[in-house]
Amino acid sequence: MLTLAGVAMSGAALARLEAAERRPSDTKPSQRSKPHQAGAAAVCLADFEPLAKERLSHFAYEYISSGAADELTIRWNREAFDQIRLRPKVLVDVEKIDTRVTLFGQEMPHPILLAPTARHRLSHPEGEVATARGASEAGATFVVASLSTRRLQDIAPAAKSPLWFQLYDLRKERREFVRGVVKEAEQFGCRAFIVTVDAPVDGARNRVQRVADQLPPGMETPYYQKASAAAGVVLPIMGSMGSFTWEAVEWLLSVTRLPVVLKGIMNPDDADEAVRTGAAGIIVSNHGGRCLDTLPASINALEPVVQKVAARVPVLVDGGIRRGTDVLKALALGAKAVLIGRPYLYGLAVNGAEGVTKVVNILREEFQVAMALTGRPDIRSIDRSVLWT
Numbered sequence: 001m002l003t004l005a006g007v008a009m010s011g012a013a014l015a016r017l018e019a020a021e022r023r024p025s026d027t028k029p030s031q032r033s034k035p036h037q038a039g040a041a042a043v044c045l046a047d048f049e050p051l052a053k054e055r056l057s058h059f060a061y062e063y064i065s066s067g068a069a070d071e072l073t074i075r076w077n078r079e080a081f082d083q084i085r086l087r088p089k090v091l092v093d094v095e096k097i098d099t100r101v102t103l104f105g106q107e108m109p110h111p112i113l114l115a116p117t118a119r120h121r122l123s124h125p126e127g128e129v130a131t132a133r134g135a136s137e138a139g140a141t142f143v144v145a146s147l148s149t150r151r152l153q154d155i156a157p158a159a160k161s162p163l164w165f166q167l168y169d170l171r172k173e174r175r176e177f178v179r180g181v182v183k184e185a186e187q188f189g190c191r192a193f194i195v196t197v198d199a200p201v202d203g204a205r206n207r208v209q210r211v212a213d214q215l216p217p218g219m220e221t222p223y224y225q226k227a228s229a230a231a232g233v234v235l236p237i238m239g240s241m242g243s244f245t246w247e248a249v250e251w252l253l254s255v256t257r258l259p260v261v262l263k264g265i266m267n268p269d270d271a272d273e274a275v276r277t278g279a280a281g282i283i284v285s286n287h288g289g290r291c292l293d294t295l296p297a298s299i300n301a302l303e304p305v306v307q308k309v310a311a312r313v314p315v316l317v318d319g320g321i322r323r324g325t326d327v328l329k330a331l332a333l334g335a336k337a338v339l340i341g342r343p344y345l346y347g348l349a350v351n352g353a354e355g356v357t358k359v360v361n362i363l364r365e366e367f368q369v370a371m372a373l374t375g376r377p378d379i380r381s382i383d384r385s386v387l388w389t
């Protein structure tokens with residue numbers, strides 16, 4: 001039977017959540033709800049943000065939640081999902097709901113991955129180690145960012161499901177360093193590389209610019225060369241991630257046999273070029289609205305990319321996915337899987353590994369409910385006809 005196990009909300013839990021949302025600005029740490037209580041109060045992904053805000057430093061909250069410039073793209077990422085209506089089919093046998101998918105030969109229990117995000121130690125002292133533990137508990141593949149604050153030798157043993165690894169700067173002068181990172185990721189069992197191609201320079205992140213002087217120490221990023229261990233801070237928090245071209249993708253393909261997936265593609269012509277260059281997959285993404293403001297919602301960019309790619313490689317999408325119905329809509333528009341960013345960072349801040357697990361489990365359970373209520377018992381049965389046109 002399909003139930004939202006573990007997320008039923010008692011009256012007391014609801015009261016705690018409301019109290020957290022009403023938190024006065026001068027609340028002292030000792031007055032805050034304990035992590036396990038806070039996690040218990042959350043029944044949907046949106047519930048995690050106010051609980052996380054209560055625990056994160058001002059800098060960390062601004063860093064995670066903010067986007068570029070006027071944050072229009074962040075808003076549009078959500079609004080676009082909200083504007084898509086669903087078309088149910090009734091009297092279908094939905095006794096069993098099967099969410100399994102296979103990506104690059106890797107079977108996954110559901111199509112929800114954790115997007116690469118920088119500096120998890122801002123959210124939790126254990127950083128990416130806790131994320132890996134929480135992700136694998138929920139059967140989610142975690143994409144470790146090159147701006148990880150923990151090393152793979154610590155992250156990999158905590159992960160029961162395979163990791164993927166994200167790369168940023170493939171400029172020629174960085175390649176010896178990147179080659180070492182690639183080898184290390186392979187050695188620790190990573191199954192795919194994601195190259196982020198939409199951030200040759202950082203976006204105009206005004207909210208982060210305003211708090212940049214509050215950058216905490218002790219956030220070294222061992223897989224990103226610009227980290228300044230000597231200064232005890234990560235430099236730059238803003239600045240160039242490195243401008244490289246298709247030639248750099250060819251170079252990466254020449255040094256690894258693992259699938260190389262390009263993340264940050266919005267333009268169907270770029271998607272076509274990616275496939276012709278040898279990319280094994282594409283992630284339609286506007287970087288969660290953090291790079292170029294006024295890019296359209298990634299869900300609106302998905303279908304044209306899917307059409308251009310014409311099933312040559314899998315297409316994934318991220319940006320604004322907060323509900324199981326969003327996952328269903330993304331798959332209906334041709335995505336093979338989705339990634340989430342901020343929600344699991346909030347889960348990590350609220351309750352470490354358990355918080356990450358709970359975020360994924362809630363989203364997966366909502367997705368199962370959405371499949372059942374639209375009469376789509378397995379992934380194959382999800383197509384465009386589930387959308388109200």
Ligand SMILES: Cc1cc2nc3c(=O)[nH]c(=O)nc-3n(C[C@H](O)[C@H](O)[C@H](O)COP(=O)(O)O)c2cc1C
Binds near residue numbers: 319
């Ligand atoms: C705090 C934070 C840090 C991020 N760091 C990276 C990164 O290092 N590399 C990258 O490719 N994307 C990064 N992203 C973008 C995510 O991979 C993803 O595209 C985005 O978060 C998805 O949108 P969502 O947060 O609305 O789910 C980051 C996002 C956030 C919120």
